[in-house]
Amino acid sequence: MARAALPGRLTWRAATLAEARPETPTARTLVFDVPDWPGHLPGQHVDVRLTAPDGYRAQRSYSIASAWPPGGGGPPGGGGKVELTVQRLDDGEVSPYLTDVLEVGDQIELRGPVGGWFVWRETQQNPVLLVGGGSGVVPLMAMVRSRGQSRAKQPFRLIYSVRSQGDLLYREELPRHVRDDPGFDLFLNYTRQAPDGWPSPPKRIDVATINTHGWPPDFTPDVYVCGPTTFVETAADILVALGHDPKRIRTERFGGTS
Amino acid sequence: MMKLDGNAMAGDLREIFAFDVTAAQYTCAGCGHAEAIGALMLWGQEMGRVARCPHCDDVVLSLVHAPGRVFLDVRGAVRLELPLAGS
Amino acid sequence: MAIISRGFGGRRRESVPGLPPGQYLTHDFPVLSAGPTPRIPLDRWSFTVTTESGEKTSWTWPEFTALPYEDFSTDIHCVTKWSKLGTTWRGVSLDTLLADVETAADYTMVHSFGGYTTNVPLEDLLDGKAWIAYKFDGEDLEPEHGGPARMLVPHLYFWKSAKWVNGLQMMQEDEPGFWEAAGYHMYGDPWLEQRYQGD
Numbered sequence: 298m299a300r301a302a303l304p305g306r307l308t309w310r311a312a313t314l315a316e317a318r319p320e321t322p323t324a325r326t327l328v329f330d331v332p333d334w335p336g337h338l339p340g341q342h343v344d345v346r347l348t349a350p351d352g353y354r355a356q357r358s359y360s361i362a363s364a365w366p367p368g369g370g371g372p373p374g375g376g377g378k379v380e381l382t383v384q385r386l387d388d389g390e391v392s393p394y395l396t397d398v399l400e401v402g403d404q405i406e407l408r409g410p411v412g413g414w415f416v417w418r419e420t421q422q423n424p425v426l427l428v429g430g431g432s433g434v435v436p437l438m439a440m441v442r443s444r445g446q447s448r449a450k451q452p453f454r455l456i457y458s459v460r461s462q463g464d465l466l467y468r469e470e471l472p473r474h475v476r477d478d479p480g481f482d483l484f485l486n487y488t489r490q491a492p493d494g495w496p497s498p499p500k501r502i503d504v505a506t507i508n509t510h511g512w513p514p515d516f517t518p519d520v521y522v523c524g525p526t527t528f529v530e531t532a533a534d535i536l537v538a539l540g541h542d543p544k545r546i547r548t549e550r551f552g553g554t555s
Numbered sequence: 556m557m558k559l560d561g562n563a564m565a566g567d568l569r570e571i572f573a574f575d576v577t578a579a580q581y582t583c584a585g586c587g588h589a590e591a592i593g594a595l596m597l598w599g600q601e602m603g604r605v606a607r608c609p610h611c612d613d614v615v616l617s618l619v620h621a622p623g624r625v626f627l628d629v630r631g632a633v634r635l636e637l638p639l640a641g642s
Numbered sequence: 643m644a645i646i647s648r649g650f651g652g653r654r655r656e657s658v659p660g661l662p663p664g665q666y667l668t669h670d671f672p673v674l675s676a677g678p679t680p681r682i683p684l685d686r687w688s689f690t691v692t693t694e695s696g697e698k699t700s701w702t703w704p705e706f707t708a709l710p711y712e713d714f715s716t717d718i719h720c721v722t723k724w725s726k727l728g729t730t731w732r733g734v735s736l737d738t739l740l741a742d743v744e745t746a747a748d749y750t751m752v753h754s755f756g757g758y759t760t761n762v763p764l765e766d767l768l769d770g771k772a773w774i775a776y777k778f779d780g781e782d783l784e785p786e787h788g789g790p791a792r793m794l795v796p797h798l799y800f801w802k803s804a805k806w807v808n809g810l811q812m813m814q815e816d817e818p819g820f821w822e823a824a825g826y827h828m829y830g831d832p833w834l835e836q837r838y839q840g841d
């Protein structure tokens with residue numbers, strides 16, 4: 298039963314996997330071809346819907362990792378490529394399918410871009426503090442890419458917390474942004490295992506980490522915190538305790554328990 | 556399932572409304588707190604989405620999907636303020 | 643036009659004969675939460691029945707757990723399509739709790755710590771059809787599953803079995819509770835698949 302889409306409202310559209318790149322042994326970046334992709338803002342996400350042969354459906358949200366337009370200068374509105382990065386949860390229903398089963402040429406359904414609240418716009422003049430835990434770095438990466446691509450001048454700091462070096466997403470690209478994008482700083486926080494010679498032992502993100510590597514509250518930075526729910530709540534509590542205005546802190550909880 | 560941010564229901568809301576409601580401001584009927592819909596606390600993904608005020612935990616809006624229809628309850632908001640131009 | 647995702651099966655869905663229509667079997671005990679889980683110290687726990695005329699009868703935790711209890715086994719059916727068979731509980735029958743309550747009301751509203759409510763016709767709570775349960779599988783009921791005590795009305799969809807119960811209000815007219823106001827069915831019979839309003 299095909300129902301006509303109401304103008305202006307968002308419906309599901311087909312997306313074809315055009316390319317896939319492993320990021321780590323358990324995470325993969327998926328590049329989808331989405332005809333008529335309207336473009337997006339960094340921080341937005343899409344909803345992904347999978348349908349089994351018996352009609353059973355599962356739906357999940359995934360942040361958009363890529364900047365728009367892609368690669369800095371693709372034809373606007375054309376060549377609708379959207380990149381997602383998915384971290385596999387071994388007992389998960391959807392993520393193992395996206396990381397291990399989906400192949401180039403396969404189709405899924407996608408709805409987006411959505412979410413106009415957890416976004417960074419180039420018109421925002423304040424310094425920016427990004428705090429990401431695990432796959433929570435994905436929408437923050439879109440902001441970093443977008444800033445780099447448009448050569449924006451707002452100072453950016455990214456605090457990225459991961460278990461170990463082997464879990465780092467965008468492992469080669471991040472140092473390139475540090476090198477090529479003036480005013481972009483990166484601090485990596487390892488929670489389980491730090492690389493040899495790393496100055497500090499592995500630990501969960503704490504007051505000292507954010508105090509040292511973030512911006513002082515009187516710089517009134519725009520703060521974006523993203524990751525598993527417990528990570529986001531810990532980081533947001535620390536930020537508020539350090540004196541950051543809760544109104545300037547935007548959060549994106551990914552769910553889960555770790 | 557643990558809680559999410561109101562922002563995570565952007566897709567469900569964009570299926571109903573022609574604009575992005577997560578950037579709109581709600582005023583909580585329970586405590587008068589005003590903030591972006593995207594900043595609500597989102598609970599209960601399985602039966603439906605239940606968005607609570609981060610200040611007083613009251614339900615500001617709920618959204619339930621049934622086959623072929625959707626129920627949206629906004630009783631917990633006394634007001635929604637929506638940006639009209641240049642979203 | 644739905645696109646079938648090649649190779650996607652979804653979580654294993656076990657269909658067994660004898661389940662209500664549209665239900666699948668589960669072996670874990672999924673936790674659904676529409677809000678923060680309240681933690682209720684037993685010395686602050688009480689359960690209150692309020693009649694339509696405003697008369698109240700209350701039990702403290704020691705009083706409640708001193709009431710005659712039943713150990714029973716039952717199937718539960720969640721509206722999100724999982725069913726769990728042969729769950730074992732200990733609880734106080736609503737027949738016991740309502741034995742001395744004078745009422746002419748036909749409906750009730752179940753109230754919980756944390757503000758949750760659900761409506762159930764009074765006759766669905768009587769004649770051995772409903773309990774206030776405080777042990778599951780031989781153990782104290784965990785807060786995630788509604789402890790210290792939850793309603794159990796297993797012949798209706800499981801959202802009617804309110805977690806963290808603290809009261810029962812008699813009503814002359816049927817009124818929607820939390821999920822019923824949000825779009826779910828007023829009665830919720832799993833065998834008739836009364837999931838949503840209008841079903």
Ligand SMILES: Cc1cc2nc3c(=O)[nH]c(=O)nc-3n(C[C@H](O)[C@H](O)[C@H](O)COP(=O)(O)OP(=O)(O)OC[C@H]3O[C@@H](n4cnc5c(N)ncnc54)[C@H](O)[C@@H]3O)c2cc1C
Binds near residue numbers: 390435525
């Ligand atoms: C707005 C938004 C954006 C998101 N963006 C991304 C993204 O860019 N990349 C990405 O990989 N994921 C992202 N997520 C998380 C994603 O939507 C799924 O929750 C995740 O992929 C798990 O789905 P699943 O079906 O594999 O696991 P499920 O079958 O849903 O869950 C399996 C088990 O894992 C636990 N679990 C669920 N989610 C998480 C989690 N996030 N962390 C840890 N444990 C969890 C569950 O409690 C359960 O025990 C985002 C979530 C939201 C709300």
Ligand SMILES: [Zn+2]
Binds near residue numbers: 583584586610
């Ligand atoms: Zn409030």
